[in-house]
Amino acid sequence: MTARITYREACRQALREALLSDPKTFLMGEDIGRYGGCYAVTKGLLDEFGEERVRDTPLSESAYVGAGIGAAMVGMRPIVEIMTINFSLLALDQIVNNAATIPHMSGGQFAVPLVIRIATGGGRRVAAQHSHSLEGWYAHIPGLRILAPAAIEDARYMLAAALKDPNPVLIFEHVMLYNNEGELDPAIAEVDIAHAKVRRVGTGVSVIAYGNGLIKALSAAETLAAEGISAEIIDLRVLRPLDTSTLLASVTKTRRCVIVDEGWKSGSLAAEIGMRIAENAFFDLDAPLRRVCGREVPIPYAAHLEDAALPQPADIAAAVRGLVRPA
Amino acid sequence: MTDFLMPALGADMEAGMLVEWLVKPGDRIKRGDIVAVVETQKGAIEVETFAEGIVSELVVPIGTKVPVGSLLARIGEAAGEEPPAPHPIAAVLPPPIAPITSPVLPTGAAPIAAVHRAKVSPAARGRATELGIDATTLSGTGVEGAVTVADVETAARTIAVPAAAPARRKALDAAEMRKAIAAAMGRSKREIPHYYLTHTVELGASLSWLEAANAAQPVPKRLILAVLLLKAAALALRDVPQLNGTFVNGAFCPGEGIHIGWAISLRGGGLVAPAVLETDKRSLSELMSEMRGLVQRARAGGLRSSELASPTVTVTSLGERGAEAVMGIIYPPQVALIGFGMVVTRPWVVGSRIEPRPVVTVSLAADHRASDGHTGALLLNAIEQLLQNPEKL
Numbered sequence: 001m002t003a004r005i006t007y008r009e010a011c012r013q014a015l016r017e018a019l020l021s022d023p024k025t026f027l028m029g030e031d032i033g034r035y036g037g038c039y040a041v042t043k044g045l046l047d048e049f050g051e052e053r054v055r056d057t058p059l060s061e062s063a064y065v066g067a068g069i070g071a072a073m074v075g076m077r078p079i080v081e082i083m084t085i086n087f088s089l090l091a092l093d094q095i096v097n098n099a100a101t102i103p104h105m106s107g108g109q110f111a112v113p114l115v116i117r118i119a120t121g122g123g124r125r126v127a128a129q130h131s132h133s134l135e136g137w138y139a140h141i142p143g144l145r146i147l148a149p150a151a152i153e154d155a156r157y158m159l160a161a162a163l164k165d166p167n168p169v170l171i172f173e174h175v176m177l178y179n180n181e182g183e184l185d186p187a188i189a190e191v192d193i194a195h196a197k198v199r200r201v202g203t204g205v206s207v208i209a210y211g212n213g214l215i216k217a218l219s220a221a222e223t224l225a226a227e228g229i230s231a232e233i234i235d236l237r238v239l240r241p242l243d244t245s246t247l248l249a250s251v252t253k254t255r256r257c258v259i260v261d262e263g264w265k266s267g268s269l270a271a272e273i274g275m276r277i278a279e280n281a282f283f284d285l286d287a288p289l290r291r292v293c294g295r296e297v298p299i300p301y302a303a304h305l306e307d308a309a310l311p312q313p314a315d316i317a318a319a320v321r322g323l324v325r326p327a
Numbered sequence: 328m329t330d331f332l333m334p335a336l337g338a339d340m341e342a343g344m345l346v347e348w349l350v351k352p353g354d355r356i357k358r359g360d361i362v363a364v365v366e367t368q369k370g371a372i373e374v375e376t377f378a379e380g381i382v383s384e385l386v387v388p389i390g391t392k393v394p395v396g397s398l399l400a401r402i403g404e405a406a407g408e409e410p411p412a413p414h415p416i417a418a419v420l421p422p423p424i425a426p427i428t429s430p431v432l433p434t435g436a437a438p439i440a441a442v443h444r445a446k447v448s449p450a451a452r453g454r455a456t457e458l459g460i461d462a463t464t465l466s467g468t469g470v471e472g473a474v475t476v477a478d479v480e481t482a483a484r485t486i487a488v489p490a491a492a493p494a495r496r497k498a499l500d501a502a503e504m505r506k507a508i509a510a511a512m513g514r515s516k517r518e519i520p521h522y523y524l525t526h527t528v529e530l531g532a533s534l535s536w537l538e539a540a541n542a543a544q545p546v547p548k549r550l551i552l553a554v555l556l557l558k559a560a561a562l563a564l565r566d567v568p569q570l571n572g573t574f575v576n577g578a579f580c581p582g583e584g585i586h587i588g589w590a591i592s593l594r595g596g597g598l599v600a601p602a603v604l605e606t607d608k609r610s611l612s613e614l615m616s617e618m619r620g621l622v623q624r625a626r627a628g629g630l631r632s633s634e635l636a637s638p639t640v641t642v643t644s645l646g647e648r649g650a651e652a653v654m655g656i657i658y659p660p661q662v663a664l665i666g667f668g669m670v671v672t673r674p675w676v677v678g679s680r681i682e683p684r685p686v687v688t689v690s691l692a693a694d695h696r697a698s699d700g701h702t703g704a705l706l707l708n709a710i711e712q713l714l715q716n717p718e719k720l
Contacts, residue, residue: 255450255476286450286475326470 008178010155026053029081065091072114084130085120099168100143111166121174128298133262135172136269139239145169146239150214152182157191174211196243202232206250209260210236220316255286256323265293287323329378331400336635339511344392368507374632393459446473458483504597520695526707530685536717558720561606563709569698570663579697588638591625601634652688662694
């Protein structure tokens with residue numbers, strides 16, 4: 001028997017399970033307590049677990065992420081929430097210079113088993129300071145593991161796996177996913193945080209996507225299937241370290257690849273993925289690699305402009321058609 | 328630079344499998360060298376080159392079946408001399424000390440010339456190599472008109488190449504050969520309006536001459552009658568060139584030289600008719616050793632491409648265990664087949680007396696599109712005359 005559940009509820013269940021199962025776990029972030037979280041993920045957890053374990057912080061990302069790093073170094077299992085990815089830049093120094101480097105610089109004497117949850121992505125009409133997709137930047141940093149759950153099961157179970165990792169793990173939750181509903185297979189009780197996953201098997205083209213891009217890619221695949229084009233959809237899931245072998249296996253099979261990335265194209269994660277495919281699967285390619293990325297503008301506020309700036313299912317379908325059935 | 332192509336080893340050959348390279352890049356080759364072995368329905372054929380130079384690239388890997396005309400290898404111009412040895416002094420002099428200067432970026436470099444290449448996807452290139460297809464000649468359906476794997480595979484299907492067999496020289500495949508014979512003979516009977524002539528030739532002079540000539544020779548050098556018959560046919564064709572050549576695209580095309588295809592029946596069934604090149608210009612003893620070699624190689628599977636590709640006419644000789652006469656089927660696109668039956672002793676009118684004499688029935692099957700019966704009769708009469716004067720053969 002399966003139960004329908006929202007992505008938001010899956011995230012909340014994951015947090016609740018973490019708090020219940022390990023007394024060293026605590027939550028920390030802006031408006032996560034009394035307000036219940038900017039995207040209502042932590043709603044109700046303050047009442048259940050109290051102020052010691054669900055802590056509202058001042059508007060100072062650098063300070064509370066730094067506090068989280070310190071707590072993790074001395075044995076706690078902090079889960080820090082950053083309200084939106086643009087604000088995470090204030091904590092960039094803590095994340096890049098401390099969290100990612102301390103295990104290395106201490107010669108392994110300090111682990112930093114910190115989990116940071118960050119809301120990312122566009123589509124909510126909250127303009128250019130709350131809507132970007134900068135997770136590709138974090139995927140550049142050695143020492144971090146970067147997760148991007150799109151499936152309900154990943155929202156539900158990636159957190160537990162992240163907490164077991166002795167190194168800092170950043171989980172990017174796309175803001176457009178929170179209301180998505182799906183079935184949670186009761187047979188699944190855990191997921192790995194190392195591999196990409198084929199979400200739809202196809203033969204004509206590999207579409208690599210993550211986060212909300214995955215949902216759009218799956219939608220495009222439906223449209224394409226009606227036209228007789230079989231697209232294989234790969235959920236990247238883990239942005240760092242990249243699961244190159246799964247990507248290569250798919251592209252070697254289909255010989256064509258479209259990479260969907262809501263981030264800006266220049267210097268994007270899509271560029272890295274494309275390059276790895278070019279380096280390793282060049283002789284298997286039957287068509288040029290293609291990317292569907294965010295337009296290189298600050299995300300607009302106006303709805304029609306925001307929609308135009310983000311990759312849409314129609315853009316993905318068009319890119320696929322251009323490879324499979326060129327004019 | 329010369330392209331070495333898959334030869335058509337007979338008009339019915341569509342494709343061949345490369346089973347062995349006998350040269351490698353860098354090898355110097357000359358005209359007539361055997362460079363590769365190709366497996367056909369007629370068995371493994373040694374393919375010679377007509378070019379001279381240095382092998383620069385082997386394009387088709389072993390085990391690949393490719394259509395006739397496909398590029399197999401590239402042969403470069405032979406370099407005139409060995410590359411000059413490095414100047415001996417250069418080795419002992421210390422490198423010159425470069426003056427220290429700030430690095431200067433070159434400016435105004437010549438613009439890079441536009442390069443036009445056939446657009447073939449990397450995967451399609453690989454697939455084309457596997458299938459032995461030149462992908463650059465295909466029209467593409469991919470991005471920017473590029474040739475894709477599907478385009479290559481479609482092209483391969485239209486060539487209808489059967490799956491490649493393991494890459495090695497193998498014994499003749501009787502079933503394959505039967506298919507090849509069926510195809511060629513079926514085509515011949517469908518397309519060629521044959522006419523047939525026969526003529527009985529008295530062989531007393533030839534056999535006496537042969538006996539005398541062989542008496543002075545050690546066994547390995549002795550001639551057989553078939554050599555005389557072959558040479559007589561070749562010389563007769565000099566006089567009747569209308570029967571030496573091919574009928575292609577609706578017209579007769581005279582053969583360049585007289586290269587008689589000598590029909591050799593194989594022990595396991597089937598037959599091949601490799602050419603005895605320049606038959607009319609060879610001495611009888613040369614022809615004898617040539618025929619001996621041909622029979623051996625035909626049965627062992629070592630015929631050469633020039634032998635299979637170039638016959639201008641076919642001769643079949645039924646020999647001692649044959650029948651009196653043969654009404655042959657022309658091997659297309661040739662226009663004639665000359666047959667010699669078994670030598671038999673028959674009553675023969677000499678002057679006003681009847682004597683037992685050895686005779687042979689010489690037959691001609693000829694393409695009526697290319698010649699008429701009168702021409703055919705001239706040939707048979709010419710053969711008769713030649714066999715009466717064997718010392719001139």
